[in-house]
Amino acid sequence: MFLVDSHCHLDGLDYEKLHANVDDVLAKAASKDVKFCLAVATTLPGYRNMRELIGERENVAFSCGVHPLNQDEVYDVAQLRRLAAEPGVVAMGETGLDYFYTPQTKARQQESFRHHIRIGRELKKPVIVHTREARDDTLAILREEQVTDCGGVLHCFTEDRETAGKLLDLGFYISFSGIVTFRNADALREAARYVPLDRLLVETDSPYLAPVPYRGKENQPAYVRDVAEYMAVLKGVSVEELAAITTQNFVNLFSVDLSHLCSD
Numbered sequence: 382m383f384l385v386d387s388h389c390h391l392d393g394l395d396y397e398k399l400h401a402n403v404d405d406v407l408a409k410a411a412s413k414d415v416k417f418c419l420a421v422a423t424t425l426p427g428y429r430n431m432r433e434l435i436g437e438r439e440n441v442a443f444s445c446g447v448h449p450l451n452q453d454e455v456y457d458v459a460q461l462r463r464l465a466a467e468p469g470v471v472a473m474g475e476t477g478l479d480y481f482y483t484p485q486t487k488a489r490q491q492e493s494f495r496h497h498i499r500i501g502r503e504l505k506k507p508v509i510v511h512t513r514e515a516r517d518d519t520l521a522i523l524r525e526e527q528v529t530d531c532g533g534v535l536h537c538f539t540e541d542r543e544t545a546g547k548l549l550d551l552g553f554y555i556s557f558s559g560i561v562t563f564r565n566a567d568a569l570r571e572a573a574r575y576v577p578l579d580r581l582l583v584e585t586d587s588p589y590l591a592p593v594p595y596r597g598k599e600n601q602p603a604y605v606r607d608v609a610e611y612m613a614v615l616k617g618v619s620v621e622e623l624a625a626i627t628t629q630n631f632v633n634l635f636s637v638d639l640s641h642l643c644s645d
């Protein structure tokens with residue numbers, strides 16, 4: 382079995398107490414058949430530090446971008462484009478809109494979101510989109526900026542079934558995190574049943590949002606196994622099938638070559 386953690390913040394894990402180093406985290410993941418990770422950036426200096434921390438590895442790819450919650454400081458769009466063009470970067474983001482935590486930076490978030498999509502189209506790299514309390518503006522900007530040219534994923538999906546439908550119409554993939562395992566997440570499970578298997582991704586968003594039975598503890602890529610097992614039951618397929626199709630979806634969306642890792 383081959384699982385991918387399609388969204389994690391590998392630089393945000395606890396390397397003081399919980400893990401010896403990045404090798405340790407990736408070994409724990411591999412022991413659960415999680416054999417590839419997409420390490421997602423949230424600021425430009427953070428992107429640089431993350432690449433330094435992780436180094437060049439055959440089982441980790443990177444995104445480059447500025448998170449909607451980090452729009453209190455201005456960043457250089459030309460630098461975003463330059464860094465995003467680096468080898469090893471397979472996606473733009475995470476980008477998007479978060480009106481829940483930082484409504485005061487709405488205008489800047491929208492500007493930044495548009496820039497990420499434009500650069501994504503230019504570089505042919507899909508966008509990783511975060512949205513919270515900003516559904517209509519998120520959909521409008523995706524359409525206005527013609528996101529279908531580069532494609533993308535709505536990560537850590539917590540919207541309803543109708544919103545999932547609109548994203549699917551835009552050619553988007555939809556990624557589910559550990560939240561789908563939470564007891565009070567019935568509406569989200571309904572959306573998860575609705576999304577077709579060939580548009581589905583799984584992620585941890587670690588170090589945040591650990592799935593049941595680790596809820597409240599620090600999350601890590603290994604736990605995408607638990608998300609996948611849960612999703613498999615929801616979708617009525619085996620976990621092996623769910624792993625195979627979500628890994629293929631990941632390959633299709635981000636154009637990464639995993640064949641050298643797929644020996645078994």
Ligand SMILES: [Zn+2]
Nearest residue numbers: 475511536537
């Ligand atoms: Zn996010």
Ligand SMILES: [Zn+2]
Nearest residue numbers: 388421475586
């Ligand atoms: Zn994230």
